[in-house]
Amino acid sequence: MSERGIEVSYETVRRWVKRFGPPIARALRRGRPRAHPQRHFDEMYVSIGCRWMYLWRAIDQNGETLDILVLARREKRAALKLMRKFLKKHGFVPRTIVTDKWWAYAAAFRDLGINARYHQAKWKNNSIEGSHVRVRRRERSMQGFRSPGSAQRFLSIHAAVYNHFTTRRHLISATEHRHCRDQAFTAWRTDAYAAAGQFVSLGVVVTQPSL
DSSP, X not given: OTTTTOOOOHHHHHHHHHHHHHHHHHHHHHTSXXXXXXXXXXXXXXXXXXXXXXXXXXXXXXXXXXXXEEESOOSHHXXXXXXXXXXXXXXXXXXXXXEOSOHHHHHHHHHHTOOSEEEEOGGGGHHHHHHHHHHHHHHHHXXXXXXXXXXXXXXXXXXXXXXXXXXXXXXXXXXXXXXXXXXXXXXXXXXXXXXXXXXHHTTOOOOOOOO
16 A cells, blocks of 8 residues: 555554455355355354453355354353354255364254254364464464454454455366456455445545455
């Protein structure tokens, strides 16, 4: 932005993300194809404001992040809250569910009457265990999160953008990969320019939004 003659503070960028990040993320999610019917659920520790909390996550078999929820506890009520949020957001019960052997998941599924195929085996949940690395990288680069609300908001936006630009490169040809990336950038420009249009209505001059 400095190269383009735009001088802003870190706080200005933070406010832009807070205001315009959620609508861009929602637009990107609307354009996503339906996720794989197998779901993986897991939780991880995160340090938020010098306090240890739990980040509950749900991904599909392809590694696409479907839901994120920051909570203070690791218990059945927290697992129920994650599942209710997930079911309300996606509107259907997964065909297959995979978790580790933490008892709270099985108890939550029983309370909700979920009859999907359910696997409790740590090695089967390696895909979501590995996807926690992305969160750790963001956590380190941001020097930690300041509050549960900011962590929830940022990680949800980051997940939507990551899902949008990530392709399963090892399973597709170079031509298909380039085509998918071109489609992703076209959709990004459309949604980002729509948000940038709101800046114009406020009397702020904005150039093309960058990644």
